[in-house]
Amino acid sequence: MNESAENSPIVAIKDVSKSFSEGDNRRSVLSNINARFKRGGFHAVIGRSGSGKSTLLNLIAGIDLPDRGTIQINDSAINEVSENERTLLRRNMMGFIFQFFNLIPSLTVQENVQLPLDLVGMDSQQDRVMNILELVGLSDRRNDYPEMLSGGERQRVAVARAVVHEPELLLADEPTGNLDYNSAYQVLDALQDVAHQRTVILVTHSREIASQADEIWPLRYGSFDVSESES
């Protein structure tokens, strides 16, 4: 990667707006927002419930589409490519961690982690799966099904699954929101262990969690509050 590419943002959001219909009305969730997430950093988007932070994350992942504006991931405008291309982009360069774990209940811990490798055609790399499970402290639970794990353990599996295929961009939607204090910090540690060299965009309502980030993006009523922006 040349120097200019290294300095260019991994995610560039320009004039993005998003609203949802509620019966006969439309509710604006994001309003004309702009942001440039630097490559390699740990970014935290912070805001109260309903501020639009999860919607923003979904738009970055290409899970949802903006009403207006563009979202550039590297050089691709994710909202201007086909559904298939968005899926491939997500598959190859992103990892996603959900608040409610979203592990696949019919697959074991090891199989859940192996799934992204399977999708990118790297399913022979068993060592990588074992290493990552070792790293999140769950190698001894690899043959268990998700229902046999605690909340914290499930989220660590989700972290392992999100990074196993070495994505450039890691998106985490309230990854600790559903966990107790100790579990939350275990997950956060695991995330930091595996996330080095990668760009992480984490959405949270907790200032304490956000304080771990390199850059904080406060979101209020659908817009970034520039006055509270911190680096």
Place this chain on the structure above:
Amino acid sequence: MKFIVLSWFREILRRPALTLLSIVGVALGVATVVAVDIANDSAKRSFLAANETISGSTTHRFTGRITDELYRHLRVDLGLDVTPVVEGLIESDRSDAKRLRLYGVDLLAEINVSSNYAWREVSIENAATMLSNPFTVLTTTETAESLHWSVGEEIPVSSADGDFGLTLVGLLEPANPLQAQSLRSLLLTDIATAQAVLGKRGYLSTIHATFDESVQISSIEAVLPDNIYIEVQSEQSDSQVALTRAFQINLTALGLLAFLVAMFLIYNTTSFTVTRRQRHIGLIRVLGALQRDIVLCALLEVLIIGVIATAIGLLVGIQLSTFLLELVEQSITTLYFPILADITVLSFITIAKVIILGIVATTLLALPVIRRISSTPPSVAVGRSQVEFQSKVSGFKILVVGCGLAALGALVLWGNQHSIVLGFVGIFLIVIGYLRLVPLMTDGLKRLLHPVVKRSFGVQGLMAIRAFSSRPGQTSITIAVLCLALSATIGVDIMVSSFRLTVDQWLTSRLRGDIYITTSSQSDTGLVPADIAMLQSLDDIASFGVAKWAEIPAISGKTTVFAVDYGENAFRGFQFKEKANVDLWHEFRAGAVIVSEPYAYRNGVQIGDTVDLLIGKSPIQFPIVGVFYDYSSDQGIVAIHRDTYVRHSNDHTISSVAIYATPQSDLAKLADSIEQLVQTSRARVWRNQELHDASMQIFDQTFAITYVLRTLAIIVAFVAVLSALATLQIERERELVVLRTIGFTVLRNWSISSFETGVMGFLAGILSLPAGILMAWLLIWIIEQRSFGWTMKMQLEPLILVEAVGLSVIAALIAGAIATWRQVRKVPAMALQGID
């Protein structure tokens, strides 16, 4: 991709009940189609194979009233290459199928003629033993073993003429497997024994002839007595098989009915699978699975269900066909001609058909749902609510599509007024059109129910109503499936019960005599004018009439003629569909004829037309003055006054006698006296009610297969109802568990589930009533008319309608109970976490 597929199929194993119900439903549908196909094919093949084996190289056959004397004349005086045959069915308790075919031949003649008859190789010793000992038979080793019958042993058999003992004197050695199959259940005997057992002394069933090209058929016909005809053997077999076509198409359609319900079951299951899996699908889409990966998994699932269900259906169908074959044999024997279906045929066409239906049709039906699955947005995985996968279609569009389909169906029915297959296609389109309107009607009924439920059951009642309103698409599919299954059941039930009642009323009207003398078939009673004269000597008889059934050629083909003279009172028993504005009785006596409704339908004749009948040597034209309702033959009959018939044919034989007793007579005593008088003939004496009951029994036997197929459709429908409603409830499981955690008891949850499913079952039941009645009306006025030429009065029995609604509600309540049972087995906390 491996893990996508793995996770997909492990999801099935986590909740296998729904998939199992789908497999059971489709397997039952396939089994019904297979069984009907095998039964139809086997009956046809058995008949043709038996004909081919026993008629060998026969080129022609003589039919009509054939006597021993005629045979002697043909063979001795004319020197023709002919052999006599006397055949009929007899019964034995030793036979699993009860019935055996007794086939009497002149073995010495057979051995001399140039044929490939199966018994050409009968040893001279066996032939001599059989000829020198009366009531002896030969049969194949296989048949003897199945009857536990050893050579030299006598077993009891019975025929319409009484009980006899037959002794096995030797075994036939079939030349090949086909012969072995077609000789199964056949007992070969000499002419005299067959005549004695079957009550045909002095008469033959037919005479087989082998004519080469040099023989002038017309010159033989010229010297034949009146009412004896020569038929080409191959044409005779083909035309007999063709008679059964309408019957077989109806069976196939009934078989397909069960399959159609099963098809909707698959559609329903696939739709629910989508809803149940949308979070799973959304999640793997977030992780990077493409739309085509999802399509592949879903297709694979449907294909596997289709393959497993088809394989099971094929095996079950083969087993079921044995049972259906007996019923088909019974119906064809009663309606058309005697057959002994003992060959089981699983044709390549049947296998291809079930593969197409069970796998290809199943997959095609699931395709629209799979297309919707593949478009599951990844956001479903991160959203808090689920998306209902039902395309949003406006009420107006639904109305247009529904009415359009129904109109198209009506157009198909109107466009071709004779094709049975197009008749079923038209009915199918009309019913599907109606089902398309079900969502609109469901919505309307729900609106009507809402205030009633609110007033009667309060918040808990409203919870149930709103729960199934929250997923209108799925609810509509479920109700439409129930409607289809129930309306089919109602339609067939009303059709059969209307038919039964019509026949019952028809018999009451037609059987005006107090006592009848007749045979079990419509053959010659053997009564002679002297016997009739003796009847006149009995004091208690006020009057009597005689009739003759005859098969004679006509321009349009062989025609059944009912030459009747039962008197004017009995003539009034004919119920006319159309009649000329004349004194019918007077015209009838003067030489006009009346034709049955099927005859008029099949031959396209009406009042004012004429019928050409070959009575005697040359065709005679008879004017038609009436068309009467008749359910004794679907090929139709021509009724003519007996005096007219005798005048032209010189045939004085009698098939039946109707006796009218004096008002003060003791009918039981009179019947006994008549029996004494006619005991030397093979006639049977019936009192009016006995004959009526026996006729209704034959009707029930003929329609036994219809009841079986309808029952199969009900079972598939029941599975469909159970599957659809149980799935809806399982979808709501989490919500019900939440209710338990806030203090609802299991009993209260059960009442909510049951109320909800009960309301759906009730709605489906109510909505199926118009569709069922419409289907019955179409079956009666379109299919019955096209298949058999019959019209009947539609009789709406309230019990049928109540039963249909009851069936729906019971299945619905069971579905509610299943959902509650699942909850009871769960710890609420685990259920709330989504752990099974």
